[in-house]
Amino acid sequence: MAINLDDRYPGRAGGKTLDYPQGSFKNRTSPNAQDGTFLEQDWANDMLAFFQALMSDAGMVANNVVDTARASQYFDALVKTIKDNAIPGATFAEVDALAADQGPIIVTDMGGMLWTWVSTAYFTGYRNPLCATIPQHFAATARAWEMPVTGGVWSESDPKQRRLIAWFREQGLTVASGSWAKGWGRIADLGGGDWKAPDLQDVFFRMAGTDADTANARSAGTFQTDQFRAHAHAGFTPYGNVGASGTGRVTGNNDTTTGSAGGAETRPENTAVRPVMLI
Structure with a gap:
């Protein structure tokens, strides 16, 4: 015009x-x-x-x-x-107290992130759309907008923890308390609104796909133990007689086995980051 x-x-x-x-x-x-x-x-x-x-x-x-x-x-x-x-800003306490959707809100004391209204069977209120995302950093402790994933107990009475609990329940990533295990991306129902949090310390992340050993699909959050890939060593000529079992073990006066090498785990070179999730 x-x-x-x-x-x-x-x-x-x-x-x-x-x-x-x-x-x-x-x-x-x-x-x-x-x-x-x-x-x-x-x-x-x-x-x-x-x-x-x-x-x-x-x-x-x-x-x-x-x-x-x-x-x-x-x-x-x-x-x-x-x-x-402009998109309004508010503190976490102010946003947590809201009873209805007022449009997207920047939560000023939660990393300045944009939160939106969520209504599910397990949670109604404002929540970070990136809830349960795993950031990587070297901070000494979890920041205000993060929760440690070190196997502690999360409570539905905690306004921050209940958002993560709801997210895991919405995704079906829950197990009974007796089935909880370190390394799994699952929470376990302890009763009374308490949940055992995942413990992701000392594990590496692997993109979900088809397992090379079983040809089965790997789902997100599943744990897999360590393993060496099948391999053979260079030729070995024994001094003496090879045992009847065919194991390659030398018998007679020269009976021996190869020595052990390495440590308690198989790992590549790595740098440790803080085990946390966004709230």
Whole structure:
């Protein structure tokens, strides 16, 4: 609906440019020339419309006082319009107390993350859309918006922990208390609103897919023990007689086995990160 000056006043306005994509005003070339831009109601009203739209959107009424740089209703209307259309911010306690959806909210003391309203069989309220995501960092302790996943007990009475508990229940990632095990992405029902949290310390992450040993699909959160890939060593020529069992063990006066090497686990080079989940 805005006016393009060079379309409305061909030859009497500057053409469209990157600086003025709707055309621009130009002066007449001499006092008596008629080649300057017209001063008429259409373009003036086109300009006024912007400022009056600001006032209207902000719900303000003109006070009939000329604006100045120190007191400008138009500037105040612009600021109010921006604020009214900005995503609101609140603390975790304020967001946790809300009983109805008020649109997305930035939770200022939870990493400045954007939370949205959730309503499921297990939780109703505001929650981080990235709830249960596992970040990687070296902080000495879990931050305000994170929960340790070190096998502790989570309680539904805790406003932060209940959000994670609900997420695991929504995903069906729960087991009975007697079936809980370290390394699994599962929580266990301890009764009374308490749940055993996952313990993801000292394990590596592997993308779910088809297990190479069984050809079975791996589901997210399942645990797998360590293992060496099947392999053979370089040829070994015994000194003496090979045992009848064919095990490669030398018998007779030279009876012996190969020595042990390595430690308590199989692992690549690695760097330890904090075991936490986003709330």
